[in-house]
Amino acid sequence: MIDPRDELLHEFKRSEDWIERYSLNIVDKKARVYGFVDINFMFHQRKTEYIWALYCNDNLYTYTNLTDLDSKPNQKLFSDGRIKYKILSPREKVEVNLKNDVMNAGLTLSGAYPVYVFPLSATAPERGPAPERVVELWERYEQRCKVSGSVTFTKGERKGTSKRIECMGMRKHSWGLRSPDGMSCYSWITIQFRDMAMDLTYMELDGRPYSGGFISRRSGNIPIVEVEMELVSLSKDNSSLISTEFSYRDAQDDRDLIVSRRLHSLEMSVPRHRKGKFVRLRAFSDFTIIGTNKKGVGMEDHYISFERLRKID
Incomplete structure (x- = not known):
């Protein structure tokens, strides 16, 4: 409350x-x-x-x-x-x-x-x-x-x-x-399903991952205690998001993988001193929870350095 x-x-x-x-x-x-x-x-x-x-x-x-x-x-x-x-x-x-x-x-x-x-x-x-x-x-x-x-x-x-x-x-x-100088990536994802909503938040500060989120139902909220960034796929010129994959574990120890497929993608501005080093993309996407095949639609916002992008398999 x-x-x-x-x-x-x-x-x-x-x-x-x-x-x-x-x-x-x-x-x-x-x-x-x-x-x-x-x-x-x-x-x-x-x-x-x-x-x-x-x-x-x-x-x-x-x-x-x-x-x-x-x-x-x-x-x-x-x-x-x-x-x-x-x-x-x-x-x-x-x-x-x-x-x-x-x-x-x-x-x-x-x-x-x-x-x-x-x-x-x-x-x-x-x-x-x-x-x-x-x-x-x-x-x-x-x-x-x-x-x-x-x-x-x-x-x-x-x-x-x-x-x-x-x-x-x-x-x-x-x-x-905020702590922008030590941040190499920040992802915020919100998804609307028929009977619930989800938030996944993932960031890296000084090379260390921090994450969280929640699953929201009419009866209440379940915290998400861990999120991992598995894949962020961009267009060749890095101006548009294509798809993402994030795994998560909630407070009840349930684990799963969420995959997105872009519907629309919009390039956002980045701080002046980070131009050419970072990209920020906001997209509306279809989402699927792989383990249950539950499907939803939502928004994802990704701010990530090109150096960090190169490290994603």
């Missing part, structure tokens, strides 16, 4: 590594609509970054804006005029409105399953001569949500037409100190 105040914007520490972020993603395979929204509060730079992207009938629509930071702690509404994110009821309901020059979308996300609060630390297991190591992490929680709303086209051939959205999605809120 989270404190309702943790749904709101937090007081920040004066560090360039302190970032607060609201994220959500939706996957409506029937309507052929897939999308995400990120709002990043970069307090040290006194900037707020607004990003959204929607695939609709295989066409990509995007929006990005960097504004001066004018938000305050405990605020419930964030907007730059083209993105509006409003917390209607903590733990229960969020309203999001998106606009660009071609379309607008109105979405309501209602909490469907219990919120999962991630541990504040992660452990790299003992491997050979390297002892077990624990690192402190940023605070984070996620929740499977029911999504309802519509997309309306305001320009072009589809002007005046609308598409209804009724699907599942995931919302995430995180805040705290």
Whole structure:
């Protein structure tokens, strides 16, 4: 259970590594609509970054804006005029409105399953001569949500037409100190199945793996205690994701392998000092749990160095 105040914007520490972020993603395979929204509060730079992207009938629509930071702690509404994110009821309901020059979308996300609060630390297991190591992490929680709303086209051939959205999605809120300099890869995967959702998170800091996640059902959440990156396959020019494979072990000691096949892939920006050394790709994919042949659809976000990519068999 989270404190309702943790749904709101937090007081920040004066560090360039302190970032607060609201994220959500939706996957409506029937309507052929897939999308995400990120709002990043970069307090040290006194900037707020607004990003959204929607695939609709295989066409990509995007929006990005960097504004001066004018938000305050405990605020419930964030907007730059083209993105509006409003917390209607903590733990229960969020309203999001998106606009660009071609379309607008109105979405309501209602909490469907219990919120999962991630541990504040992660452990790299003992491997050979390297002892077990624990690192402190940023605070984070996620929740499977029911999504309802519509997309309306305001320009072009589809002007005046609308598409209804009724699907599942995931919302995430995180805040705290990040450790980007020692990070060689970071993968975040969320998957929607008919009767459950999954999160897999994998990262490497200073050469050591840290991972976690959860399996979410209406009755509650089961932690995922270990994730391993088995395969990340990219196009020849590294601009598009093709497929991935991640194995996992949950708190009940059940183990399995999850394989993805891309539906849509979008190249994301990386920090200026990491251009040419890292790639970040966000994709909407079909997923299969190999052991049970359970199939779902979701979003995967991979930030990885080219050096680390070369080490993947």
